Amino acid sequence: MIKKFDTKTLDMILDKMVETVGDSKNEIFRIGEQCRSDYESLVDELKDVRRMVGQIIEEGDQLEIKSRAARKHLSEVSMHFKDFTEAQVREAYEKAHQIHMDLTLNRQTEKQLRDRRDDIERRLVGLTRTIERAEHLVSQITVVMNYLMSDLKQVGEALQDAKLKQDFGLKIIEAQEEERKRLSREIHDGPAQMMANVMMRSDLIERIYKEYGATEALAEVKNLKTMVRNALYEVRRIIYDLRPMALDDLGLVPTLKKYLQTIEEYHSTTSISYKNVGEEKRLPTKYEVALFRLVQESVQNVLKHANAKEIKVKLEMAQEQITVLVKDNGQGFNIDERKDESFGIIGMRERVELLGGKISINSKIGKGTTVLIKVPLPK
Numbered sequence: 001m002i003k004k005f006d007t008k009t010l011d012m013i014l015d016k017m018v019e020t021v022g023d024s025k026n027e028i029f030r031i032g033e034q035c036r037s038d039y040e041s042l043v044d045e046l047k048d049v050r051r052m053v054g055q056i057i058e059e060g061d062q063l064e065i066k067s068r069a070a071r072k073h074l075s076e077v078s079m080h081f082k083d084f085t086e087a088q089v090r091e092a093y094e095k096a097h098q099i100h101m102d103l104t105l106n107r108q109t110e111k112q113l114r115d116r117r118d119d120i121e122r123r124l125v126g127l128t129r130t131i132e133r134a135e136h137l138v139s140q141i142t143v144v145m146n147y148l149m150s151d152l153k154q155v156g157e158a159l160q161d162a163k164l165k166q167d168f169g170l171k172i173i174e175a176q177e178e179e180r181k182r183l184s185r186e187i188h189d190g191p192a193q194m195m196a197n198v199m200m201r202s203d204l205i206e207r208i209y210k211e212y213g214a215t216e217a218l219a220e221v222k223n224l225k226t227m228v229r230n231a232l233y234e235v236r237r238i239i240y241d242l243r244p245m246a247l248d249d250l251g252l253v254p255t256l257k258k259y260l261q262t263i264e265e266y267h268s269t270t271s272i273s274y275k276n277v278g279e280e281k282r283l284p285t286k287y288e289v290a291l292f293r294l295v296q297e298s299v300q301n302v303l304k305h306a307n308a309k310e311i312k313v314k315l316e317m318a319q320e321q322i323t324v325l326v327k328d329n330g331q332g333f334n335i336d337e338r339k340d341e342s343f344g345i346i347g348m349r350e351r352v353e354l355l356g357g358k359i360s361i362n363s364k365i366g367k368g369t370t371v372l373i374k375v376p377l378p379k
Contacts, residue, residue: 032135035127070095256295270308306331
């Protein structure tokens, strides 16, 4: 039985583990970035090869026509040999031979280009898989590092079950990493790509103006404005998802209205209604943020898991208490059965308890779910 434990040695071991894991993460990240760079280069090369394949096919078609005409002429010369001079006969044979050689070379070039195109496409598939695996490994390693460096004692005081404490801590970290990865991809696939296209289109406008004049260039400028407007819309949407600025400027009620309208636009198969009862007033910042996040989490849970056609959100502000009701007509669930999604419910309960409130969740399979939140307001 060990009576004394050297905490300094344990700290040294943990520090070494974190350092080693961090180095591994950086190396995998560098591999992923190199693969991304190779991927982009291959994409550009593939565009060029496809363009060259199109050109060589078109040239081959023209050579095929010329070859048929040359063979036909050569056949006529052979049949009526005496009607042509020696120079004409030689020219006919040389021309037919040259066209045949050009056509043979064209077909060889086409085959080489097609083989190169197929090879690039296969390499792109392999690079895509490598990039995905690298992202997955970096995400997993980040979770391990955060867990190694985090202190779960405060969570342990709230959760008596040690296993649940460990799972909850990991779920929090995983959720943070998934959110960061989602945000990174949204920015990369949305505004970043759009701005790259804007740069390309701006260069194109200069060429169009020089080659076709101001009218064509003006039409391209209009297209460019539309692209910039779409990029601005995407940036604003991402910012809104992170934290709506209207929450600080206008307060809880107007921000909820706008948020639910926006969500309904993105999910056209689900109807979302909102009703506000009582006095519309500003609340302390922590209350407005917490209540907004609670409604947001509830609505997102419905959209992800409930397959509901209708969501009703009701907010009632009284003098001493605020009540939030989120109700849907989805498939429901067994509240006694713990699943991965239940960690989201635990997070909601934690947030409500920090405000000194209460939350109740009633659900039946096939009959939807009702979330009721009551939070006392400070005097």
